[in-house]
Amino acid sequence: MKITKLFTNNRKLVLFSVIFYVVVDVLHLTGVLNDYWIQITNVALINIILAVSLNLINGFAGQFSIGHMGFAAVGAYTAGTLTTIIWKLGVANSITKYLLFAVALILAGVAAAIVGYLIGLPTLRLRGDYLAIVTLAFGEIIRVIINATGYVGGPRGLLGIPKLSNFTIIFFVTLLSVIIMRNIVFSTIGRALKSIREDEVASELVGVDITRYKVLAFTIGSFFAGIAGALLCHLLQIAHPTQFGFIGSINVLVMVYIGGAGSISGSIVAAVGLTFLSEFLRLGIDNLNKIAPFPVGPEWRMVVYAVLLVAVMLYRTAGIMGGREFGILVPEEEGKNATGSQA
Protein backbone atom coordinates (compact mmCIF):
# COMPACT_ATOMS: atom_id res chain seq x y z
CA MET A 1 0.00 0.00 0.00
CA LYS A 2 1.30 3.41 -0.91
CA ILE A 3 1.83 5.82 1.94
CA THR A 4 0.24 8.67 0.00
CA LYS A 5 -2.88 6.61 -0.54
CA LEU A 6 -3.08 6.03 3.20
CA PHE A 7 -3.66 9.76 3.62
CA THR A 8 -5.69 10.61 0.54
CA ASN A 9 -8.06 7.78 1.30
CA ASN A 10 -8.45 8.72 4.96
CA ARG A 11 -8.29 12.51 4.94
CA LYS A 12 -11.04 12.95 7.53
CA LEU A 13 -9.77 10.21 9.81
CA VAL A 14 -6.20 11.49 9.77
CA LEU A 15 -7.38 15.07 10.21
CA PHE A 16 -9.57 14.24 13.21
CA SER A 17 -6.86 12.11 14.76
CA VAL A 18 -4.23 14.83 14.45
CA ILE A 19 -6.66 17.38 15.92
CA PHE A 20 -7.39 15.02 18.81
CA TYR A 21 -3.68 14.43 19.34
CA VAL A 22 -2.84 18.15 19.34
CA VAL A 23 -5.73 18.99 21.67
CA VAL A 24 -4.75 16.32 24.21
CA ASP A 25 -1.10 17.33 24.02
CA VAL A 26 -1.87 21.02 24.50
CA LEU A 27 -4.20 20.23 27.41
CA HIS A 28 -1.43 18.15 28.93
CA LEU A 29 1.22 20.86 28.47
CA THR A 30 -1.05 23.54 29.92
CA GLY A 31 -1.76 21.30 32.88
CA VAL A 32 -5.51 20.82 32.35
CA LEU A 33 -4.97 17.08 31.99
CA ASN A 34 -2.56 15.75 34.56
CA ASP A 35 -0.29 12.73 34.17
CA TYR A 36 -2.95 10.52 35.74
CA TRP A 37 -5.48 11.18 32.97
CA ILE A 38 -2.79 10.90 30.28
CA GLN A 39 -1.91 7.49 31.71
CA ILE A 40 -5.56 6.40 31.52
CA THR A 41 -5.75 7.71 27.96
CA ASN A 42 -2.66 5.66 27.09
CA VAL A 43 -4.22 2.54 28.55
CA ALA A 44 -7.43 3.28 26.65
CA LEU A 45 -5.47 3.57 23.39
CA ILE A 46 -3.72 0.25 24.02
CA ASN A 47 -7.10 -1.29 24.79
CA ILE A 48 -8.29 -0.02 21.40
CA ILE A 49 -5.58 -2.07 19.67
CA LEU A 50 -6.47 -5.12 21.76
CA ALA A 51 -10.20 -4.80 21.19
CA VAL A 52 -9.97 -4.12 17.44
CA SER A 53 -7.54 -7.00 16.92
CA LEU A 54 -9.77 -9.37 18.88
CA ASN A 55 -12.73 -8.09 16.90
CA LEU A 56 -10.94 -9.14 13.72
CA ILE A 57 -10.95 -12.72 15.03
CA ASN A 58 -14.24 -12.84 16.94
CA GLY A 59 -16.35 -10.28 15.15
CA PHE A 60 -15.29 -10.44 11.53
CA ALA A 61 -14.08 -14.02 11.15
CA GLY A 62 -16.73 -15.30 13.59
CA GLN A 63 -14.29 -17.47 15.55
CA PHE A 64 -14.31 -17.37 19.32
CA SER A 65 -10.97 -16.68 20.96
CA ILE A 66 -10.95 -15.93 24.68
CA GLY A 67 -7.23 -15.96 25.41
CA HIS A 68 -6.24 -12.75 23.66
CA MET A 69 -4.06 -11.48 26.50
CA GLY A 70 -1.96 -14.63 26.15
CA PHE A 71 -0.71 -13.27 22.83
CA ALA A 72 -0.22 -9.87 24.41
CA ALA A 73 1.91 -11.62 27.02
CA VAL A 74 4.08 -13.18 24.33
CA GLY A 75 4.62 -9.74 22.80
CA ALA A 76 5.20 -8.04 26.14
CA TYR A 77 7.77 -10.55 27.34
CA THR A 78 9.57 -10.66 23.97
CA ALA A 79 9.89 -6.90 23.71
CA GLY A 80 10.42 -6.37 27.43
CA THR A 81 13.26 -8.88 27.66
CA LEU A 82 14.94 -7.45 24.57
CA THR A 83 14.82 -3.80 25.62
CA THR A 84 15.76 -4.57 29.22
CA ILE A 85 18.88 -6.46 28.15
CA ILE A 86 19.99 -3.78 25.70
CA TRP A 87 19.12 -1.02 28.17
CA LYS A 88 21.41 -2.57 30.76
CA LEU A 89 24.28 -2.51 28.25
CA GLY A 90 23.87 1.27 28.24
CA VAL A 91 24.38 1.66 24.50
CA ALA A 92 21.04 3.31 23.81
CA ASN A 93 21.04 7.10 23.59
CA SER A 94 18.10 9.44 23.19
CA ILE A 95 17.70 8.66 19.48
CA THR A 96 18.64 4.99 19.21
CA LYS A 97 16.31 4.11 22.05
CA TYR A 98 13.34 4.82 19.80
CA LEU A 99 14.88 2.72 17.06
CA LEU A 100 15.32 -0.04 19.62
CA PHE A 101 11.69 0.34 20.66
CA ALA A 102 10.50 0.15 17.06
CA VAL A 103 12.47 -3.06 16.51
CA ALA A 104 11.16 -4.45 19.80
CA LEU A 105 7.56 -3.66 18.86
CA ILE A 106 7.87 -5.40 15.52
CA LEU A 107 9.58 -8.42 17.07
CA ALA A 108 6.84 -8.57 19.70
CA GLY A 109 4.21 -8.62 17.00
CA VAL A 110 6.05 -11.26 14.99
CA ALA A 111 6.58 -13.49 18.02
CA ALA A 112 2.91 -13.28 18.98
CA ALA A 113 1.89 -13.91 15.35
CA ILE A 114 4.05 -17.06 15.18
CA VAL A 115 2.51 -18.38 18.40
CA GLY A 116 -0.95 -17.47 17.10
CA TYR A 117 -0.26 -19.33 13.87
CA LEU A 118 0.91 -22.44 15.72
CA ILE A 119 -2.16 -22.40 17.99
CA GLY A 120 -4.60 -21.54 15.24
CA LEU A 121 -3.52 -24.03 12.60
CA PRO A 122 -4.66 -27.20 14.42
CA THR A 123 -7.67 -25.73 16.22
CA LEU A 124 -9.28 -23.59 13.57
CA ARG A 125 -10.09 -26.67 11.55
CA LEU A 126 -12.59 -27.54 14.26
CA ARG A 127 -15.85 -25.93 15.34
CA GLY A 128 -16.04 -22.64 17.21
CA ASP A 129 -16.38 -23.77 20.83
CA TYR A 130 -13.17 -25.74 20.68
CA LEU A 131 -11.18 -22.65 19.79
CA ALA A 132 -12.62 -21.00 22.89
CA ILE A 133 -11.42 -23.82 25.10
CA VAL A 134 -8.01 -24.05 23.43
CA THR A 135 -7.38 -20.33 23.69
CA LEU A 136 -8.49 -20.42 27.31
CA ALA A 137 -6.11 -23.30 27.95
CA PHE A 138 -3.40 -21.47 26.01
CA GLY A 139 -3.75 -18.45 28.29
CA GLU A 140 -3.26 -20.77 31.27
CA ILE A 141 -0.26 -22.49 29.65
CA ILE A 142 1.41 -19.13 28.98
CA ARG A 143 0.90 -18.21 32.63
CA VAL A 144 2.35 -21.53 33.80
CA ILE A 145 5.36 -21.17 31.49
CA ILE A 146 6.05 -17.59 32.57
CA ASN A 147 5.73 -18.55 36.23
CA ALA A 148 8.21 -21.37 35.71
CA THR A 149 10.76 -19.30 33.75
CA GLY A 150 13.08 -17.67 36.24
CA TYR A 151 14.91 -15.74 33.53
CA VAL A 152 11.93 -13.42 32.92
CA GLY A 153 11.21 -13.04 36.62
CA GLY A 154 8.75 -15.92 37.10
CA PRO A 155 5.78 -15.09 39.32
CA ARG A 156 7.47 -11.86 40.42
CA GLY A 157 7.14 -10.38 36.94
CA LEU A 158 9.67 -8.84 34.58
CA LEU A 159 10.92 -5.72 36.31
CA GLY A 160 13.02 -2.77 35.21
CA ILE A 161 11.64 -2.40 31.70
CA PRO A 162 12.69 1.04 30.37
CA LYS A 163 9.86 3.54 29.96
CA LEU A 164 9.84 3.92 26.21
CA SER A 165 6.09 4.24 25.60
CA ASN A 166 4.66 7.71 25.75
CA PHE A 167 1.44 9.32 24.57
CA THR A 168 2.83 10.28 21.14
CA ILE A 169 4.16 6.81 20.33
CA ILE A 170 1.10 5.00 21.64
CA PHE A 171 -1.25 7.33 19.81
CA PHE A 172 0.39 6.93 16.42
CA VAL A 173 0.94 3.18 16.77
CA THR A 174 -2.75 2.83 17.67
CA LEU A 175 -3.80 5.00 14.71
CA LEU A 176 -1.65 3.01 12.32
CA SER A 177 -2.85 -0.34 13.72
CA VAL A 178 -6.48 0.68 13.45
CA ILE A 179 -6.03 1.90 9.86
CA ILE A 180 -4.24 -1.32 8.86
CA MET A 181 -6.91 -3.49 10.43
CA ARG A 182 -9.64 -1.31 8.93
CA ASN A 183 -8.03 -1.78 5.50
CA ILE A 184 -7.91 -5.54 6.02
CA VAL A 185 -11.60 -5.56 6.92
CA PHE A 186 -12.51 -3.63 3.75
CA SER A 187 -10.29 -5.75 1.50
CA THR A 188 -10.79 -9.13 -0.15
CA ILE A 189 -9.58 -10.78 3.03
CA GLY A 190 -12.22 -8.94 5.04
CA ARG A 191 -14.99 -10.03 2.69
CA ALA A 192 -13.78 -13.62 2.87
CA LEU A 193 -13.77 -13.44 6.67
CA LYS A 194 -17.31 -12.08 6.79
CA SER A 195 -18.51 -14.81 4.47
CA ILE A 196 -16.94 -17.40 6.78
CA ARG A 197 -18.70 -15.80 9.73
CA GLU A 198 -22.06 -15.92 8.00
CA ASP A 199 -21.81 -19.48 6.66
CA GLU A 200 -18.71 -21.64 6.55
CA VAL A 201 -20.13 -24.28 4.24
CA ALA A 202 -21.49 -21.77 1.76
CA SER A 203 -18.25 -19.79 1.62
CA GLU A 204 -16.27 -22.99 1.12
CA LEU A 205 -18.56 -23.80 -1.79
CA VAL A 206 -17.83 -20.49 -3.49
CA GLY A 207 -14.12 -21.14 -3.23
CA VAL A 208 -13.03 -19.43 0.00
CA ASP A 209 -10.22 -21.41 1.61
CA ILE A 210 -11.78 -21.21 5.06
CA THR A 211 -8.96 -22.68 7.14
CA ARG A 212 -6.42 -20.41 5.47
CA TYR A 213 -8.47 -17.27 6.06
CA LYS A 214 -9.34 -18.20 9.63
CA VAL A 215 -5.67 -18.83 10.42
CA LEU A 216 -4.76 -15.58 8.67
CA ALA A 217 -7.23 -13.58 10.77
CA PHE A 218 -6.02 -15.29 13.91
CA THR A 219 -2.38 -14.59 13.06
CA ILE A 220 -3.03 -10.92 12.26
CA GLY A 221 -5.05 -10.52 15.45
CA SER A 222 -2.25 -12.08 17.49
CA PHE A 223 0.31 -9.82 15.79
CA PHE A 224 -1.48 -6.68 16.95
CA ALA A 225 -2.12 -8.17 20.39
CA GLY A 226 1.64 -8.68 20.68
CA ILE A 227 2.28 -5.05 19.76
CA ALA A 228 -0.30 -3.91 22.31
CA GLY A 229 1.34 -6.05 24.98
CA ALA A 230 4.74 -4.55 24.17
CA LEU A 231 3.35 -1.00 24.38
CA LEU A 232 1.67 -1.81 27.68
CA CYS A 233 4.72 -3.26 29.38
CA HIS A 234 6.90 -0.32 28.29
CA LEU A 235 4.27 2.02 29.68
CA LEU A 236 3.86 0.35 33.08
CA GLN A 237 7.54 -0.73 33.18
CA ILE A 238 6.54 -4.16 34.38
CA ALA A 239 5.24 -7.33 32.76
CA HIS A 240 3.45 -9.53 35.23
CA PRO A 241 1.82 -12.92 34.59
CA THR A 242 -1.47 -11.98 36.31
CA GLN A 243 -1.81 -8.90 34.11
CA PHE A 244 -2.17 -11.20 31.10
CA GLY A 245 -4.40 -13.78 32.76
CA PHE A 246 -7.97 -14.82 32.13
CA ILE A 247 -9.45 -11.63 33.60
CA GLY A 248 -7.41 -9.49 31.23
CA SER A 249 -8.67 -11.48 28.27
CA ILE A 250 -12.23 -11.20 29.52
CA ASN A 251 -11.88 -7.41 29.72
CA VAL A 252 -10.99 -7.30 26.04
CA LEU A 253 -13.78 -9.73 25.18
CA VAL A 254 -16.32 -7.56 27.00
CA MET A 255 -15.11 -4.55 25.00
CA VAL A 256 -15.59 -6.38 21.70
CA TYR A 257 -19.10 -7.63 22.44
CA ILE A 258 -20.39 -4.51 24.16
CA GLY A 259 -19.10 -2.38 21.31
CA GLY A 260 -20.51 -4.78 18.78
CA ALA A 261 -18.90 -7.75 17.11
CA GLY A 262 -18.01 -6.87 13.56
CA SER A 263 -17.69 -3.13 14.13
CA ILE A 264 -14.30 -1.43 14.50
CA SER A 265 -16.02 1.76 15.66
CA GLY A 266 -17.84 -0.21 18.33
CA SER A 267 -14.59 -1.67 19.64
CA ILE A 268 -13.03 1.79 19.80
CA VAL A 269 -16.02 3.29 21.61
CA ALA A 270 -16.21 0.37 24.05
CA ALA A 271 -12.45 0.26 24.69
CA VAL A 272 -12.35 3.96 25.57
CA GLY A 273 -15.66 3.87 27.42
CA LEU A 274 -14.89 0.82 29.52
CA THR A 275 -11.35 1.95 30.37
CA PHE A 276 -12.70 5.21 31.75
CA LEU A 277 -15.73 3.50 33.31
CA SER A 278 -13.42 1.13 35.12
CA GLU A 279 -11.43 4.09 36.51
CA PHE A 280 -14.62 5.85 37.62
CA LEU A 281 -15.84 2.66 39.24
CA ARG A 282 -12.53 2.37 41.04
CA LEU A 283 -12.79 5.94 42.31
CA GLY A 284 -16.46 5.39 43.17
CA ILE A 285 -15.67 2.22 45.10
CA ASP A 286 -12.89 4.02 46.98
CA ASN A 287 -15.32 6.75 48.00
CA LEU A 288 -18.07 4.27 48.82
CA ASN A 289 -15.63 2.46 51.06
CA LYS A 290 -15.28 5.56 53.23
CA ILE A 291 -18.99 5.70 54.04
CA ALA A 292 -20.18 2.10 53.76
CA PRO A 293 -20.57 0.12 57.00
CA PHE A 294 -18.89 -2.94 55.45
CA PRO A 295 -15.87 -3.13 53.14
CA VAL A 296 -16.76 -2.65 49.47
CA GLY A 297 -14.26 -4.64 47.48
CA PRO A 298 -12.81 -3.90 44.04
CA GLU A 299 -14.64 -7.06 42.93
CA TRP A 300 -17.77 -4.99 42.35
CA ARG A 301 -16.08 -3.59 39.26
CA MET A 302 -16.06 -7.05 37.70
CA VAL A 303 -19.64 -7.63 38.86
CA VAL A 304 -20.66 -4.55 36.86
CA TYR A 305 -18.75 -5.90 33.85
CA ALA A 306 -20.45 -9.27 34.12
CA VAL A 307 -23.92 -7.76 34.38
CA LEU A 308 -23.16 -5.47 31.41
CA LEU A 309 -22.01 -8.42 29.33
CA VAL A 310 -25.08 -10.54 30.08
CA ALA A 311 -27.45 -7.58 29.66
CA VAL A 312 -25.95 -6.61 26.29
CA MET A 313 -26.20 -10.21 25.10
CA LEU A 314 -29.82 -10.54 26.25
CA TYR A 315 -31.19 -7.21 25.11
CA ARG A 316 -28.88 -5.98 22.35
CA THR A 317 -27.01 -8.97 20.98
CA ALA A 318 -25.37 -6.91 18.25
CA GLY A 319 -23.71 -4.52 20.72
CA ILE A 320 -23.75 -0.72 20.84
CA MET A 321 -22.83 -0.16 17.20
CA GLY A 322 -24.66 -3.22 15.90
CA GLY A 323 -22.19 -3.92 13.08
CA ARG A 324 -22.21 -0.34 11.73
CA GLU A 325 -19.18 1.91 11.35
CA PHE A 326 -18.60 5.61 11.86
CA GLY A 327 -18.35 7.46 8.56
CA ILE A 328 -14.76 8.53 9.10
CA LEU A 329 -13.65 4.91 9.49
CA VAL A 330 -15.03 3.91 6.10
CA PRO A 331 -12.52 4.35 3.26
CA GLU A 332 -13.64 7.26 1.08
CA GLU A 333 -13.71 5.22 -2.11
CA GLU A 334 -16.06 2.70 -0.49
CA GLY A 335 -19.01 5.02 -0.93
CA LYS A 336 -21.91 5.44 1.40
CA ASN A 337 -23.85 2.24 0.89
CA ALA A 338 -21.04 -0.27 1.19
CA THR A 339 -20.50 0.03 4.91
CA GLY A 340 -18.91 -3.36 5.02
CA SER A 341 -20.69 -5.41 7.58
CA GLN A 342 -24.42 -5.56 7.69
CA ALA A 343 -24.70 -8.32 10.21
Added chain:
Amino acid sequence: MSGIFNFQQVINSIQLGSIYALIAIGYTLVYGIVKLVNFAHGDFYMLGAYVAYFTAMFEISRKDQPNVIIILLISMSTGALVAFLSNRIAYRPLRYKPRLSALITAIGVSLFLEYTSSAMPFIGPSFRPFPDVIQTKQFHIGGAVLTNYQIINVAIAVTLMVVLTYIIKYTRVGMAMRASSQDKDALKLMGVNLEKIIDFTFIIGGSLAGAAGLLAGITYPRINPYMGIIPGLKAFIAAVLGGIGNVTGAMLGAFIIGFAETFGYAINSVIGEGIAYAILIIVLIFLPQGLLGKKTGEKV
Protein backbone atom coordinates in the same frame (compact mmCIF):
# COMPACT_ATOMS: atom_id res chain seq x y z
CA MET B 1 7.16 -46.35 48.70
CA SER B 2 9.66 -46.07 45.95
CA GLY B 3 9.41 -44.24 42.68
CA ILE B 4 6.63 -42.17 41.32
CA PHE B 5 4.23 -44.90 40.28
CA ASN B 6 2.92 -46.33 43.51
CA PHE B 7 -0.35 -47.34 45.07
CA GLN B 8 -0.77 -44.08 46.98
CA GLN B 9 -0.86 -42.14 43.72
CA VAL B 10 -3.48 -44.50 42.33
CA ILE B 11 -5.72 -43.77 45.33
CA ASN B 12 -5.20 -40.03 44.90
CA SER B 13 -5.93 -40.25 41.18
CA ILE B 14 -9.21 -42.07 41.70
CA GLN B 15 -10.29 -39.49 44.22
CA LEU B 16 -9.38 -36.53 41.99
CA GLY B 17 -10.93 -38.28 38.99
CA SER B 18 -14.22 -38.79 40.80
CA ILE B 19 -14.50 -35.07 41.52
CA TYR B 20 -13.72 -34.23 37.89
CA ALA B 21 -16.23 -36.85 36.78
CA LEU B 22 -19.10 -35.24 38.69
CA ILE B 23 -18.33 -31.85 37.11
CA ALA B 24 -17.69 -33.28 33.65
CA ILE B 25 -21.07 -35.06 33.57
CA GLY B 26 -22.84 -31.71 33.92
CA TYR B 27 -20.83 -30.23 31.06
CA THR B 28 -21.45 -33.14 28.79
CA LEU B 29 -25.21 -33.39 29.55
CA VAL B 30 -25.78 -29.71 28.86
CA TYR B 31 -23.61 -29.76 25.75
CA GLY B 32 -25.34 -32.85 24.45
CA ILE B 33 -28.76 -31.22 24.57
CA VAL B 34 -28.28 -27.45 24.27
CA LYS B 35 -24.89 -27.45 22.45
CA LEU B 36 -23.66 -24.88 24.96
CA VAL B 37 -20.31 -24.92 26.75
CA ASN B 38 -21.60 -23.79 30.11
CA PHE B 39 -18.62 -21.85 31.46
CA ALA B 40 -20.50 -21.17 34.68
CA HIS B 41 -20.54 -24.86 35.55
CA GLY B 42 -17.33 -24.60 37.58
CA ASP B 43 -19.02 -21.91 39.64
CA PHE B 44 -21.94 -24.16 40.54
CA TYR B 45 -19.24 -26.37 42.03
CA MET B 46 -17.76 -23.41 43.90
CA LEU B 47 -21.17 -22.42 45.30
CA GLY B 48 -21.74 -26.03 46.37
CA ALA B 49 -18.50 -25.90 48.33
CA TYR B 50 -19.44 -22.61 50.01
CA VAL B 51 -22.90 -23.77 51.00
CA ALA B 52 -21.37 -26.94 52.41
CA TYR B 53 -18.92 -24.78 54.34
CA PHE B 54 -21.64 -22.59 55.83
CA THR B 55 -23.84 -25.56 56.68
CA ALA B 56 -20.96 -27.34 58.38
CA MET B 57 -19.99 -24.20 60.32
CA PHE B 58 -23.60 -23.71 61.38
CA GLU B 59 -23.88 -27.26 62.66
CA ILE B 60 -20.53 -27.02 64.41
CA SER B 61 -21.55 -23.72 66.03
CA ARG B 62 -24.58 -25.51 67.45
CA LYS B 63 -22.19 -28.16 68.82
CA ASP B 64 -23.80 -30.75 66.58
CA GLN B 65 -21.91 -33.47 64.82
CA PRO B 66 -22.14 -32.35 61.14
CA ASN B 67 -24.15 -34.79 59.09
CA VAL B 68 -22.48 -35.42 55.74
CA ILE B 69 -25.69 -36.57 54.08
CA ILE B 70 -27.58 -33.40 55.03
CA ILE B 71 -24.70 -31.21 53.88
CA LEU B 72 -24.57 -33.17 50.64
CA LEU B 73 -28.28 -32.67 50.02
CA ILE B 74 -28.05 -28.94 50.72
CA SER B 75 -25.02 -28.55 48.41
CA MET B 76 -26.75 -30.46 45.66
CA SER B 77 -29.92 -28.44 45.90
CA THR B 78 -27.94 -25.18 45.82
CA GLY B 79 -26.09 -26.28 42.70
CA ALA B 80 -29.37 -27.36 41.14
CA LEU B 81 -31.13 -24.11 42.03
CA VAL B 82 -28.36 -21.88 40.66
CA ALA B 83 -28.11 -23.95 37.50
CA PHE B 84 -31.87 -23.80 37.01
CA LEU B 85 -31.95 -20.03 37.55
CA SER B 86 -29.04 -19.31 35.25
CA ASN B 87 -30.70 -21.38 32.55
CA ARG B 88 -34.01 -19.57 32.95
CA ILE B 89 -32.58 -16.06 33.25
CA ALA B 90 -29.56 -16.10 30.98
CA TYR B 91 -29.59 -19.00 28.56
CA ARG B 92 -33.23 -19.62 27.71
CA PRO B 93 -33.92 -16.24 26.04
CA LEU B 94 -30.97 -16.89 23.72
CA ARG B 95 -31.98 -20.42 22.73
CA TYR B 96 -32.68 -19.56 19.10
CA LYS B 97 -30.04 -16.85 18.70
CA PRO B 98 -26.55 -17.63 17.31
CA ARG B 99 -24.71 -20.10 19.52
CA LEU B 100 -21.88 -17.68 20.26
CA SER B 101 -24.20 -15.29 22.12
CA ALA B 102 -25.12 -18.01 24.60
CA LEU B 103 -21.43 -18.86 25.03
CA ILE B 104 -20.62 -15.22 25.83
CA THR B 105 -23.56 -15.07 28.22
CA ALA B 106 -22.20 -18.17 29.94
CA ILE B 107 -18.91 -16.36 30.50
CA GLY B 108 -20.87 -13.42 31.89
CA VAL B 109 -22.81 -15.67 34.27
CA SER B 110 -19.58 -17.29 35.38
CA LEU B 111 -17.94 -13.93 36.12
CA PHE B 112 -21.07 -12.75 37.87
CA LEU B 113 -21.17 -15.75 40.20
CA GLU B 114 -17.45 -15.56 40.97
CA TYR B 115 -17.19 -11.85 41.61
CA THR B 116 -20.51 -11.47 43.40
CA SER B 117 -19.45 -14.20 45.80
CA SER B 118 -16.08 -12.60 46.18
CA ALA B 119 -17.62 -9.16 46.77
CA MET B 120 -20.01 -10.42 49.44
CA PRO B 121 -18.59 -9.42 52.82
CA PHE B 122 -19.43 -12.81 54.36
CA ILE B 123 -17.63 -14.76 51.61
CA GLY B 124 -14.78 -12.49 50.58
CA PRO B 125 -12.00 -13.08 48.07
CA SER B 126 -9.59 -14.91 50.36
CA PHE B 127 -9.15 -18.61 51.04
CA ARG B 128 -11.12 -20.21 53.85
CA PRO B 129 -10.21 -23.42 55.63
CA PHE B 130 -12.94 -26.03 55.32
CA PRO B 131 -13.88 -27.49 58.72
CA ASP B 132 -13.51 -31.16 59.61
CA VAL B 133 -16.96 -32.61 59.21
CA ILE B 134 -15.97 -35.99 60.62
CA GLN B 135 -13.12 -37.41 62.63
CA THR B 136 -10.24 -38.26 60.31
CA LYS B 137 -9.28 -41.92 60.32
CA GLN B 138 -6.35 -43.38 58.45
CA PHE B 139 -6.02 -46.87 57.08
CA HIS B 140 -2.65 -48.24 56.04
CA ILE B 141 -2.76 -50.59 53.10
CA GLY B 142 0.57 -51.88 51.89
CA GLY B 143 2.48 -48.66 52.50
CA ALA B 144 -0.25 -46.38 51.17
CA VAL B 145 -2.46 -44.22 53.39
CA LEU B 146 -6.20 -44.24 52.79
CA THR B 147 -8.31 -41.77 54.78
CA ASN B 148 -11.98 -42.15 55.52
CA TYR B 149 -12.48 -38.83 53.65
CA GLN B 150 -11.22 -40.45 50.50
CA ILE B 151 -13.52 -43.42 50.99
CA ILE B 152 -16.54 -41.15 51.56
CA ASN B 153 -15.53 -39.05 48.57
CA VAL B 154 -15.33 -41.96 46.16
CA ALA B 155 -18.39 -43.67 47.66
CA ILE B 156 -20.58 -40.58 47.21
CA ALA B 157 -19.27 -39.96 43.71
CA VAL B 158 -19.83 -43.55 42.61
CA THR B 159 -23.32 -43.64 44.15
CA LEU B 160 -24.31 -40.45 42.36
CA MET B 161 -22.93 -41.73 39.06
CA VAL B 162 -24.89 -44.97 39.43
CA VAL B 163 -28.08 -43.06 40.21
CA LEU B 164 -27.47 -40.79 37.24
CA THR B 165 -26.89 -43.70 34.89
CA TYR B 166 -30.12 -45.25 36.13
CA ILE B 167 -32.04 -42.01 35.52
CA ILE B 168 -30.67 -41.61 32.02
CA LYS B 169 -31.04 -45.22 30.96
CA TYR B 170 -34.23 -46.42 32.65
CA THR B 171 -36.59 -43.52 33.31
CA ARG B 172 -38.94 -41.68 30.99
CA VAL B 173 -37.25 -38.33 31.57
CA GLY B 174 -33.89 -39.95 30.88
CA MET B 175 -35.24 -41.32 27.66
CA ALA B 176 -36.46 -37.84 26.73
CA MET B 177 -32.98 -36.45 27.49
CA ARG B 178 -31.35 -38.98 25.23
CA ALA B 179 -33.92 -38.30 22.55
CA SER B 180 -33.47 -34.53 22.71
CA SER B 181 -29.76 -34.87 22.13
CA GLN B 182 -30.56 -36.77 18.94
CA ASP B 183 -33.44 -34.94 17.35
CA LYS B 184 -35.20 -32.00 18.98
CA ASP B 185 -37.91 -31.60 16.37
CA ALA B 186 -38.94 -35.24 16.53
CA LEU B 187 -39.00 -34.93 20.33
CA LYS B 188 -41.42 -32.01 20.13
CA LEU B 189 -43.61 -33.98 17.71
CA MET B 190 -43.84 -36.71 20.34
CA GLY B 191 -45.40 -34.15 22.66
CA VAL B 192 -42.42 -33.72 24.98
CA ASN B 193 -41.82 -30.26 26.42
CA LEU B 194 -38.23 -29.58 25.39
CA GLU B 195 -37.75 -26.68 27.82
CA LYS B 196 -38.73 -28.91 30.73
CA ILE B 197 -36.14 -31.46 29.68
CA ILE B 198 -33.50 -28.71 29.43
CA ASP B 199 -34.45 -27.44 32.89
CA PHE B 200 -34.13 -30.96 34.22
CA THR B 201 -30.72 -31.36 32.57
CA PHE B 202 -29.45 -28.19 34.18
CA ILE B 203 -30.83 -29.31 37.55
CA ILE B 204 -29.06 -32.67 37.34
CA GLY B 205 -25.80 -31.11 36.14
CA GLY B 206 -25.94 -28.41 38.80
CA SER B 207 -26.67 -30.83 41.62
CA LEU B 208 -23.75 -33.06 40.63
CA ALA B 209 -21.49 -30.00 40.49
CA GLY B 210 -22.74 -28.96 43.93
CA ALA B 211 -21.94 -32.43 45.27
CA ALA B 212 -18.48 -32.19 43.73
CA GLY B 213 -18.05 -28.90 45.58
CA LEU B 214 -18.69 -30.60 48.91
CA LEU B 215 -16.33 -33.45 48.04
CA ALA B 216 -13.60 -31.02 47.03
CA GLY B 217 -14.21 -29.07 50.22
CA ILE B 218 -13.75 -32.05 52.52
CA THR B 219 -10.76 -33.50 50.68
CA TYR B 220 -8.84 -30.35 49.69
CA PRO B 221 -9.94 -28.18 52.62
CA ARG B 222 -9.30 -24.72 51.20
CA ILE B 223 -12.07 -22.91 49.34
CA ASN B 224 -12.25 -19.53 47.61
CA PRO B 225 -14.59 -17.92 45.08
CA TYR B 226 -12.30 -18.65 42.13
CA MET B 227 -11.79 -22.31 42.95
CA GLY B 228 -14.21 -23.37 40.21
CA ILE B 229 -12.35 -21.99 37.19
CA ILE B 230 -9.51 -24.48 36.88
CA PRO B 231 -11.42 -27.65 37.88
CA GLY B 232 -14.20 -26.53 35.54
CA LEU B 233 -11.73 -26.24 32.70
CA LYS B 234 -10.12 -29.59 33.50
CA ALA B 235 -13.54 -31.25 33.72
CA PHE B 236 -14.45 -29.79 30.36
CA ILE B 237 -11.23 -31.22 28.94
CA ALA B 238 -12.27 -34.56 30.43
CA ALA B 239 -15.65 -34.28 28.72
CA VAL B 240 -13.97 -33.51 25.38
CA LEU B 241 -11.54 -36.39 25.87
CA GLY B 242 -14.39 -38.82 26.52
CA GLY B 243 -16.42 -37.53 23.61
CA ILE B 244 -18.59 -34.55 24.44
CA GLY B 245 -22.25 -35.44 24.87
CA ASN B 246 -21.43 -38.94 26.09
CA VAL B 247 -21.91 -39.50 29.84
CA THR B 248 -19.83 -42.68 30.11
CA GLY B 249 -17.14 -40.92 28.09
CA ALA B 250 -17.13 -38.00 30.52
CA MET B 251 -16.58 -40.35 33.49
CA LEU B 252 -13.82 -42.20 31.64
CA GLY B 253 -12.17 -38.95 30.54
CA ALA B 254 -12.34 -37.57 34.07
CA PHE B 255 -10.53 -40.57 35.54
CA ILE B 256 -7.89 -40.41 32.78
CA ILE B 257 -7.32 -36.71 33.49
CA GLY B 258 -7.20 -37.48 37.23
CA PHE B 259 -4.53 -40.11 36.69
CA ALA B 260 -2.52 -38.01 34.24
CA GLU B 261 -2.56 -35.02 36.53
CA THR B 262 -1.66 -36.84 39.74
CA PHE B 263 1.25 -38.61 38.10
CA GLY B 264 2.24 -35.41 36.28
CA TYR B 265 2.46 -33.53 39.57
CA ALA B 266 4.55 -36.36 40.99
CA ILE B 267 7.12 -35.72 38.28
CA ASN B 268 7.12 -31.93 38.15
CA SER B 269 4.63 -29.19 39.01
CA VAL B 270 4.78 -27.64 35.52
CA ILE B 271 3.97 -31.00 33.93
CA GLY B 272 1.17 -31.51 36.44
CA GLU B 273 -0.39 -28.15 35.67
CA GLY B 274 0.09 -28.41 31.93
CA ILE B 275 -0.67 -32.05 31.16
CA ALA B 276 -4.45 -31.62 30.96
CA TYR B 277 -4.06 -28.84 28.39
CA ALA B 278 -1.57 -30.91 26.43
CA ILE B 279 -4.08 -33.77 26.41
CA LEU B 280 -6.74 -31.36 25.16
CA ILE B 281 -4.64 -30.16 22.25
CA ILE B 282 -3.59 -33.71 21.29
CA VAL B 283 -7.22 -34.89 21.43
CA LEU B 284 -8.42 -31.98 19.33
CA ILE B 285 -5.81 -32.61 16.66
CA PHE B 286 -5.95 -36.40 16.42
CA LEU B 287 -9.32 -37.43 17.86
CA PRO B 288 -11.75 -34.49 17.82
CA GLN B 289 -14.75 -36.74 18.44
CA GLY B 290 -13.22 -38.06 21.68
CA LEU B 291 -12.73 -41.60 22.92
CA LEU B 292 -16.37 -42.71 22.95
CA GLY B 293 -17.96 -40.02 20.80
CA LYS B 294 -19.48 -40.69 17.43
CA LYS B 295 -17.91 -39.11 14.39
CA THR B 296 -20.47 -36.91 12.72
CA GLY B 297 -20.31 -35.00 9.50
CA GLU B 298 -21.66 -31.49 9.35
CA LYS B 299 -25.15 -31.17 7.95
CA VAL B 300 -25.82 -28.42 5.47
